[in-house]
Amino acid sequence: MTGETMIDGSPTVSASTALQELAALVKKSPLSSCERSRADALVAELKKELARGELANHVAQRGFHELCVRLAVLDRDWAAMERHIQQLLPLYAEDARSGVQSPFRDLLIGLNLMRLLAQNRLAEYHMELELLPATEPQRNPYVSFPFQVEQALVEGSYEKILHIEAGSEWLPFIELLQETTRREMVTCWAEAYTQATLVELATMAALPVDDVGALLARVLDPAQYQIEGEMVRFRSSDRIQEAPSPRLVATASIARSMEYIRGLERIV
Numbered sequence: 487m488t489g490e491t492m493i494d495g496s497p498t499v500s501a502s503t504a505l506q507e508l509a510a511l512v513k514k515s516p517l518s519s520c521e522r523s524r525a526d527a528l529v530a531e532l533k534k535e536l537a538r539g540e541l542a543n544h545v546a547q548r549g550f551h552e553l554c555v556r557l558a559v560l561d562r563d564w565a566a567m568e569r570h571i572q573q574l575l576p577l578y579a580e581d582a583r584s585g586v587q588s589p590f591r592d593l594l595i596g597l598n599l600m601r602l603l604a605q606n607r608l609a610e611y612h613m614e615l616e617l618l619p620a621t622e623p624q625r626n627p628y629v630s631f632p633f634q635v636e637q638a639l640v641e642g643s644y645e646k647i648l649h650i651e652a653g654s655e656w657l658p659f660i661e662l663l664q665e666t667t668r669r670e671m672v673t674c675w676a677e678a679y680t681q682a683t684l685v686e687l688a689t690m691a692a693l694p695v696d697d698v699g700a701l702l703a704r705v706l707d708p709a710q711y712q713i714e715g716e717m718v719r720f721r722s723s724d725r726i727q728e729a730p731s732p733r734l735v736a737t738a739s740i741a742r743s744m745e746y747i748r749g750l751e752r753i754v
Contacts, residue, residue, distance in 0.1 A: 501535045504528050505549055512556050529554060548577045552590045555597070562658050564601060571598045593655070596628025600656065603632050604663035606670070611636070631656065668693070672705040681719045 508528045511521055532550055535541050541550060551570045558567035574594065581587050595618070602611035615633070619625075623633040668691050675682065688695040702711055702718070712719050 501532065501540055501546070504532055504535075505546060505553070508532070508553050509549070512553050512560075515556075515560050517560075525557060529557070544577065544580065548574065548581075548588055551577070552588065552594060555594055556590075559597060559655075559658055562662070564605065564662070567598075567601060592626045592628050595622075596626060596630075596632060597655065597659070599629060600632040600635070600659040601662070603636055604659045604666055606666050668701055669705050672702060675718075676706055676710050676720045679720055681717055684713070684716050684718060687718060 508525060511517060511525045511528075514521070517525060532541065536547065536550065541547050551573045554570040555567055555574065558564070558570065571594070578588065578591055578595070581591065599611060599614060602608075602614065611632075615622075615629075618629065622629045624630070671691055675687065684695050684698050687698050691698065691701060693701065698718070699713060702713075710721055712721070
């Protein structure tokens with residue numbers, strides 16, 4: 487892709503072609519393994535072009551980072567998504583000043599909010615939300631969805647979510663929200679219970695019984711629990727005596743959250 491000339495900051499002919507090919511691949515998703523390899527190669531080459539200053543055009547830079555965000559979502563690569571979102575936000579701010587908005591801006595702003603919400607990064611979620619115009623949740627359906635999800639969680643009105651229309655673009659974030667919630671549940675179990683059956687834990691986590699062991703292994707150190715037949719014994723030093731601890735109360739709340747997540751699964 488080297489050796490081409492730029493005119494008025496526009497990307498080189500080769501870089502422009504690579505962006506178009508990458509955009510076509512992202513639009514086509516899901517990708518075959520061959521197509522995924524080609525997308526990775528295009529991203530790697532375009533990063534080199536960006537480093538050399540051959541993607542100096544604002545629209546080209548914005549388009550590149552937007553495509554990378556969408557690829558990261560497909561891969562469930564939240565760190566990569568965050569890196570490219572951080573590159574996009576100043577470009578979107580520049581768009582707002584010029585009055586020319588990217589056609590993908592609404593979608594990606596909404597997906598980023600949902601990522602923060604699903605990762606339980608609530609302070610950052612609210613900070614990003616406050617930076618948006620006050621009318622954004624009403625105007626932008628992609629912001630409206632995480633906004634309503636967050637409101638339902640705060641109010642405990644999980645049935646409200648069943649009336650929200652959502653598309654397949656939210657599925658990776660629903661999966662992330664499930665994992666975040668389940669990980670919090672495991673922390674509650676380890677601190678609140680001395681023991682519980684696999685069936686009880688599976689019911690609370692809305693998982694098959696056979697998946698409970700893998701969930702425990704993802705979150706806890708082996709020294710914190712032991713599975714004996716159908717029973718899980720927790721080895722935390724902080725045990726409930728007569729009065730329920732805040733963690734036990736939290737477990738009940740998280741169990742309600744799983745009911746809400748089951749509702750989310752029915753709409754995506």
